Amino acid sequence: MKITHFTLLIAFLLASSMNAQNQLPWRKRAKMAADFEKSGDLYRAAVYYRGVYEEKKDKPEYSFKAGRCFLDLRDYENAVKSLEVVKDDNNNPKYDKPGYKYALALKQTGAANKAKEAFNSFLLSYQGDDKELYREFVENELKGCNYALKAQQYTNPAVTIEHLSPKVNSAKTEFAPIPFANDVLYFSSTIKGVAKIHRTVKQADGWVRPQVPSIFVGKMERTHFGNGSFTQDGNRFYFTQCDIIDGKPQCAIYLMENLGGGQWSAPTILPDYINPDDANTTHPVVVTSDNQEILYFASNRKGGKGGLDLWYTTRPVNSNIKSFTLPKNLGRNVNSIGDEISPFYHKPTGTLYFSSNGRVSAGGLDIFKSKGEKLQWEVAQNLGFPVNSAADDLYYTISEAHGGGYLVSNRPFEPERSTTTDDDIFYFGIENIELAISGAIRDSDYPERGLLKDLNIKLFQKTNLGDEELIDERILAVGEYEFKNLEPNTSYIISIEKENFQVASFPFTTGSQSENISNDVELIARTDIVLPPRVDPQDIRYYIMAAHYNSNSNAYQLPVDPIDPNLGIEYTGDTLKIFYELDAIAGLGDYRKLYYDEDGIPQPYHEPQIVKQEDIKELPIFPGPYPPSPIAPPSVVYKIQVSAVRKFRADKYEVLKEIGRLSTEKISSGLKRILVVSKETNEENIDGFKRKSDALNALSYVLNNSGFEYAFVIKYVDGERVGEGFRGWNEEEGLDTDTKPDGRIPKDVYEGF
Known part of the structure; x- marks a missing residue:
């Protein structure tokens, strides 16, 4: 079992380090640890640094160095132990924000409450020049801790998680699952010390032992290759090749094409405007739409929002490799100041799934979704639990042919694994929970007249951040409604509108079992309609509030009662309806005042803000x-x-x-x-x-x-x-520096393959 191997390895290294204390001076061992770290052997570096500190308790800098290495290895528990020694020394020039790193490690062990305390403690003590930047980071991480503490609220009971068998998952890292027809699964593995694509098949007695497909053998020009995507017809395969330089991957995207007869072309690297020399370009996923290939990928190329961003490029299906368009950034609804990686596009629902550590997450990398295409995306939403965890979760992919989907995570998953230092592939299944709501809509004064007609009904979903997102809107010829395929354990709001009736709305929350909720609605009629001389809504607004009230400094005091202040006549019909619209807007500001903006849209008045000299x-x-x-x-x-x-x-x-x-x-x-x-x-x-x-x-x-x-x-x-x-004289006019337009700097980029 892999955890036994891991535990024995750590125990062996620790024991070796302790024995070395009796054989080598501590300075020699500290030098060896630094050499290990430089060469990329972080485990030995961490263990040797820890050994030096155990002997020289007056040198806590070695405990910090050990913690830094353990955190890079995603060995969160050992990182917590080592960083705890120096967590309060945040202004010591020997260390780089140890309290912040300590809090991050705590968060990824799942100790959200302790992590909140640690983040707050760091922010109170830290006095660096970038304190305001880290205040923003901390606020985001605190939101993530609060999100993790509400795991039950954000858990989808219909989703089950299964750890793939040891024939697929090894003691090394497995990642980038590519489900194919007939229970075939391609994936990447470092089991032989280098990343390669493997293929396996699920049979009645389990998964067949994976093999590297012959189409890849002897064709690669770089040491590592993996994380790929087939086109819809299966004739083209986009994937990544990488070299490891100074312990970090340098990656580019390649293309192989089916030549027929079981033969595939040698890999061809995509043009340099997709694979610039000074950037990492990886995680391709290809979608065919309207005779066009859309290639989504991750890259830390210049012009992004921070770290690794998601980009896309397109080309006609039958064109050559040089026909790709210049890559474009997917924008702020998807990308953040952190890293966005491992995209997967589910064409049937038009949904992009990806992982990010720059948004509100329960751990490090969480999986998010956003509906859209190319440059048009909804604001990304966290998928919740159990898809996400306190660890890193990525490479989410759906396969109808496999009856569910796959994801990659370094989460503990007893009894199969307890370590967090390598990634494994997990299968997720979705139980068929059928949730719906339906009802009839009648006039509250005359229910015996039957169903109302010609209504507008809207369905809103409450998001993780408390927003109300419109997810469905319909025009009903007859007052009967039904919304199917609702999400379990989710809060919704339904709003119903009909001319000459008050707007009706009601909230409801789905459960974890199949259910058809029934909720009939009765609408309350407004005052009998008398058409005013002005029938255009804007004319009615100008009748109630003159057009010259056009700035915050020249706002209109809306009367409390719906009465014309000049004529003393009550508003009726559409005039009454628009008065209440203005009343609602005025209530959002101060003193029940409002004004028109430059587009003629009513806006609430706000008391002018005074900027203090201090x-x-x-x-x-x-x-x-x-x-x-x-x-x-x-x-x-x-x-x-x-x-x-x-x-x-x-x-x-x-x-x-x-x-x-x-x-x-x-x-x-x-x-x-x-x-x-x-x-x-x-x-x-x-x-x-x-x-x-x-x-x-x-x-x-x-x-x-x-x-x-x-x-x-x-x-x-x-x-x-x-x-x-x-923002600066020497900056290029396309923002090609590491400073973002809002003044922030990117977090450390994700260094996975």
Whole structure:
């Protein structure tokens, strides 16, 4: 059993280290540990560092070094023991944030409450220049701890997890399962010391012992190969080849093609604009859609959000390998400041599954999902338990042919395994739990008249973060509804609307057993409708609240009662309905006031915020002024993005009027970008700064004199945004540095294969 092998290995190494104490001076052993670490032999390095500390208790730096190695090895328990010695020395220059590393290790042992205490303790004591950055990291990790503590709430009882047999899983790492037809499974393994793709078949008595398929033998130009994806027709295979340099993989994506007769071509590396020399490119998954191949992959290439990001490129199905489009980043709804890896696209549901350590996770890497394609994605959602665990969970893949799917994890799974230092492949099955809700909709005043007609009904799901996500919307000709295929142990809200009736909504939560929930609804009629002279909704709004109330500083005081304040006449019909809409919006702000934004949309009034002088003094100082740079070509301008908001508060941006005009851009999900442009339009009548230096000088003012600490300059060419933005004179205009546009830096990247 692999855990026995692991335990004996550690015991042997520890014993060897203790024996060495009697044979070698501690300085010699410390030098040996450093050499082991440099060569990538982290186990021996950790054990030797630990041995030195056991002899020299006055040198806790060796306990820190041991803990650092154990954490890199994902030996969380030994990492906790070693880092605990120095967890409070967060401002000691000998160490690199030991308290933060200690808290991370605790979290991945599953000790969420202890990890919360450790994260808070670290933040209270740490005084480094990057404290605000780590405050953000800690806040995210605390959310992850709270999420883990609510595991029961986020557990899907329909999912069962099974550890694959020892014929597949070895004492080494197994990863990247590729389910194929007829119970065939391809996967990658390091059982022989190097990563190779293996093939096995599930028979009545279990899995056949895996073999490396002959199509790969003798064809590889690099030492390691693995994590691949077949095209829908099975005739092309995208996969990764890697070299290990200084203990870290350097990977690129290759393609093999079926030549017929059981023969496959030699691997061909994809173009260098997909596989740049200065980046890791790996984890390909290919989807065929509309006679086009869409290749999703992970890469830490320049221009990403942080660490490894997910990207995509496309080509026509029958074109050559040089026909791929330039890769594009999947965007912020998928990618984060951390790592996003091992994508899998489930075509029947249009859902992307991937792993991330930059989002709210129960452990390190958790598995998430997002519906969409190419550049259009919903906000990623955590899959919950038991798919995720306190350890790392990745390589999620679904196979209808195999009746479930596979994932890879380093979680303990008694009695098969207790270690966390290597990855194994797990099978997950989904029990057929049928959950639905249905009901009839009638008039509460006249239920005997039967079902209402012509209704709008919406189904919302409460997400892990407390949001209400619209997942289904229908127009009902007759007042009968039914929603099937609901998720178990999940909270939903149903909202029903009909003209001349009050909106009705109700929450419900599904259980863990098959059930058809029945819930009839009765709608309450509004006041009898009398058509007002103005039938256009916007005209009615302007009738109630004049159009000149168009800023936060010029807001309208909405009456408490639905009565025309000038005529003393009660609002009725559609006018009454829109009054209540305005009433609801005004209630979101201060003093029941509201105003129209530049698009004529009513917005709640907010009491103006006053920036205290002492707060301004604490803001970071950014350089400037910059000398005049050349005037950009006619098609190029620069703008300053200060925020992206759902609801615009004009008072927050008053300070920016000192340097330019405010401009807005609509983006997805109802968000607006708030931009600063030059006070006057240029000769081409285009908003923006014509000199890069003018934009950077204006940015310096924003960063030094306002609360918009994440502002950055963005370049526009022919009205289109170029790159991700920049904040410094020497930065390229596509954000090609390690500093992100919001001022943060990436976490350590995932170093797996």
